[in-house]
Amino acid sequence: DTEVTQTPKHLVMGMTNKKSLKCEQHMGHRAMYWYKQKAKKPPELMFVYSYEKLSINESVPSRFSPECPNSSLLNLHLHALQPEDSALYLCASSQVSEGQRNTIYFGEGSWLTVV
Amino acid sequence: AQSVAQPEDQVNVAEGNPLTVKCTYSVSGNPYLFWYVQYPNRGLQFLLKYITGDNLVKGSYGFEAEFNKSQTSFHLKKPSALVSDSALYFCAVRDKDGTGGFKTIFGAGTRLFVKA
Numbered sequence: 001d002t003e004v005t006q007t008p009k010h011l012v013m014g015m016t017n018k019k020s021l022k023c024e025q026h027m028g029h030r031a032m033y034w035y036k037q038k039a040k041k042p043p044e045l046m047f048v049y050s051y052e053k054l055s056i057n058e059s060v061p062s063r064f065s066p067e068c069p070n071s072s073l074l075n076l077h078l079h080a081l082q083p084e085d086s087a088l089y090l091c092a093s094s095q096v097s098e099g100q101r102n103t104i105y106f107g108e109g110s111w112l113t114v115v
Numbered sequence: 116a117q118s119v120a121q122p123e124d125q126v127n128v129a130e131g132n133p134l135t136v137k138c139t140y141s142v143s144g145n146p147y148l149f150w151y152v153q154y155p156n157r158g159l160q161f162l163l164k165y166i167t168g169d170n171l172v173k174g175s176y177g178f179e180a181e182f183n184k185s186q187t188s189f190h191l192k193k194p195s196a197l198v199s200d201s202a203l204y205f206c207a208v209r210d211k212d213g214t215g216g217f218k219t220i221f222g223a224g225t226r227l228f229v230k231a
Contacts, residue, residue: 031216040224041223041224042224043159045218048218050216055212055215056212056216090159092159099209100209100210100217101147102209102217103149105161106158106159106160106161108158109158
C-alpha cells in the first residue's frame, strides 16, 4: 500500500468554486510532486517541490496554485477551473539525495470533475 | 533529453503464459529506468528499477525486467501471467530538470490484458 495519502478521493466542483487537494507523506522524502493524468494517458508533471521550495512549474495555468506548508504536506489549490481540467491528480514523493536514482512513490490520486 | 518509448498500446496474453511488455530508451549518460503499474482507478505503483549492475532486475509481484544496452531496451517480463496482472504499465526514465534536480518522464503506457 502507498505511503502517500491523498484527500479527497473524489471532488466535483463548479467553475467558480475554490477547493484544495491535499497530500501527505511520512517517508521523510524531501521532494514532492503534482502530476495530472487523463484517462489512459501517462502522468504529466505539473509541479515539483524540493526542500519545501518550488523548483519546477511546468507552465501550469495560474488557476492551479501549489503550496508546501512543510516537508510532509503538499496542497494544490484550485480556483476557476475549466471542464477540461477534469482528470486524476496524482501526488508523489521521493528522496532527493540520490538524484536520478531516486524512485518516486505515488498516492492513489484525487479524481477531479469540473462541472 | 531522456525519453522512453512503449511500442505497443496493448498486449494480450493467456493466463499461465509468459508475458513481455516492451520499452526502449534514449538517454545520454547512464540510464536510470523504472517500471510502474496502474490498476483501474488507482495510482501508480512502483515495480522495479535499473540503476546499475545485473542486467536482470527483479521486482514486485513476480515481475522482472531485462536491461539490454546494445538494443537500448528495458522490457518487463513475467514467466506466468495472472488475470490480476491486467493493468496499465508505464516505463519511465529519470531526466535532469534544468534546475539541478530531476524529473521522471513516462512512456505512453501499455495496457495488458490477461485472459483466463
